[in-house]
Amino acid sequence: MSAVGVVIVAGGLGTRLGADRPKALVEVAGEAMVVHAVRRARAAAGVQQVVVVVPASHRAEFDLLLRRERVSCGFPEGGGSTTRALDPDGFPGMTVVEGGAERTDSVAAGLQALDEQVDVVLVHDAARALAPTTLFDAVVAAVRAGADAVVPGLPVTDTVKQVDAAGHVVATPDRSTLRAVQTPQGFARAALERAHTGGDQATDDAALVERQGGTVVVIDGDTQAIKVTHPADLEAVERLAAAATPGAGPEGPALVVLGGLPGVGKTSLARAIARRTPVAHLRVDTIETGLRRVGAGEVPPETGYAIAFEVAGDQLALGTSVVADTVNPLLVTREAWRAVAARHDARVLEIELVCSDPAVHEARVTGRVPDIEGHVDPTWQEVRDREYAAWDPDLRLDTAHATSDDLAQAVLTALAASRQ
Ligand SMILES: Nc1ccn([C@@H]2O[C@H](COP(=O)(O)OP(=O)(O)OP(=O)(O)O)[C@@H](O)[C@H]2O)c(=O)n1
Numbered sequence: 381m382s383a384v385g386v387v388i389v390a391g392g393l394g395t396r397l398g399a400d401r402p403k404a405l406v407e408v409a410g411e412a413m414v415v416h417a418v419r420r421a422r423a424a425a426g427v428q429q430v431v432v433v434v435p436a437s438h439r440a441e442f443d444l445l446l447r448r449e450r451v452s453c454g455f456p457e458g459g460g461s462t463t464r465a466l467d468p469d470g471f472p473g474m475t476v477v478e479g480g481a482e483r484t485d486s487v488a489a490g491l492q493a494l495d496e497q498v499d500v501v502l503v504h505d506a507a508r509a510l511a512p513t514t515l516f517d518a519v520v521a522a523v524r525a526g527a528d529a530v531v532p533g534l535p536v537t538d539t540v541k542q543v544d545a546a547g548h549v550v551a552t553p554d555r556s557t558l559r560a561v562q563t564p565q566g567f568a569r570a571a572l573e574r575a576h577t578g579g580d581q582a583t584d585d586a587a588l589v590e591r592q593g594g595t596v597v598v599i600d601g602d603t604q605a606i607k608v609t610h611p612a613d614l615e616a617v618e619r620l621a622a623a624a625t626p627g628a629g630p631e632g633p634a635l636v637v638l639g640g641l642p643g644v645g646k647t648s649l650a651r652a653i654a655r656r657t658p659v660a661h662l663r664v665d666t667i668e669t670g671l672r673r674v675g676a677g678e679v680p681p682e683t684g685y686a687i688a689f690e691v692a693g694d695q696l697a698l699g700t701s702v703v704a705d706t707v708n709p710l711l712v713t714r715e716a717w718r719a720v721a722a723r724h725d726a727r728v729l730e731i732e733l734v735c736s737d738p739a740v741h742e743a744r745v746t747g748r749v750p751d752i753e754g755h756v757d758p759t760w761q762e763v764r765d766r767e768y769a770a771w772d773p774d775l776r777l778d779t780a781h782a783t784s785d786d787l788a789q790a791v792l793t794a795l796a797a798s799r800q
């Protein structure tokens with residue numbers, strides 16, 4: 381399987397937007413646009429490196445922001461362009477480099493920083509902050525299907541005129557043949573590097589590949605991938621962000637209750653969901669470990685659960701959706717989660733994770749390294765002996781041979797359906 385690298389160009393100053401800082405630092409729904417772009421890009425399947433290209437004039441501000449993002453999401457530290465290992469959850473490495481005078485120069489600087497093993501490259505505008513992870517996934521799939529370059533595009537709704545320098549119309553192209561193209565644009569690495577060797581400028585990278593006779597394929601774009609250019613665009617993406625936030629709509633927040641035996645993949649899935657959409661991740665293992673650390677001794681399971689129910693309630697009361705990450709083994713715990721949702725008028729989606737391949741499950745349980753300091757994971761025998769009542773959840777997902785990203789997509793689809 382090939383490795384995907386994403387170059388996020390955030391090196392422009394955003395003169396047409398006219399903000400008091402570079403456009404990529406301007407906030408949408410409380411987060412800088414570059415942060416939105418990084419989060420959506422890194423969640424795409426197969427992404428192993430994200431290179432962020434920033435303006436040299438504001439390097440320090442970007443470094444600070446992106447360092448925080450690295451730490452909060454588990455990116456490995458370090459800003460170099462050397463090969464880096466993936467952490468156990470598969471978070472890609474992040475590299476920050478300085479851009480150039482024009483967009484094409486910034487892309488070229490980003491390409492220089494790509495790790496050796498990357499062979500599919502996505503180039504993405506930070507200015508298209510809300511382009512969804514599903515769009516990244518679709519572009520990668522189309523590149524892997526064999527195109528030199530893949531661009532997402534939408535049909536144009538206005539009639540387009542070609543004009544000369546004096547403003548006289550010289551042509552009216554047939555509208556049905558036109559597409560307004562977006563980013564992320566995807567490339568076979570060799571084709572993109574070749575296209576950038578000539579030093580030509582273009583308003584998008586696919587044009588450079590096209591000039592060299594490469595094949596450029598257009599796939600369906602996404603209305604969320606709006607480019608923020610002018611102040612009105614910023615208002616439009618703010619509205620989109622608000623509508624896409626679980627809990628922000630009239631249907632209110634959701635409580636996603638993930639359950640299943642230890643080692644089945646609950647935490648990886650919860651994190652994959654949280655990387656795609658704003659939710660609070662509530663993990664009972666973390667609560668119990670914290671209690672032990674402050675000297676609470678052996679913590680009975682009902683204590684950790686009781687705290688989790690209360691914290692979940694606080695989040696739902698604020699309109700924040702929650703992903704609860706607990707084994708949830710008994711009728712009584714399942715009933716209690718439903719009661720938490722009911723108290724706060726939240727939708728509840730109960731999801732049981734199973735691993736249909738015992739060998740895979742055992743390998744996960746025996747091979748994992750505790751990621752909470754002081755937490756002791758159960759042995760395979762303890763997992764097998766664990767009391768676990770049969771459950772009739774809204775959704776049952778088999779984690780044996782699926783990626784957390786694919787499973788997260790299934791959960792988000794179910795969540796969207798539960799809004800209706
Ligand atoms: N020298 C440049 C110019 C642009 N970009 C990036 O390319 C994307 C698309 O460019 P544009 O929307 O034109 O951004 P700006 O150049 O910042 O805006 P303006 O043209 O209004 O100054 C943006 O994410 C921008 O940060 C870049 O990395 N380096």
Ligand SMILES: C[C@](O)(CO)[C@H](O)COP(=O)(O)O
Nearest residue numbers: 483505561562563583584607
């Ligand atoms: C790459 C692009 O987003 C495709 O539509 C667009 O060409 C960037 O243009 P900008 O003027 O640099 O924003």
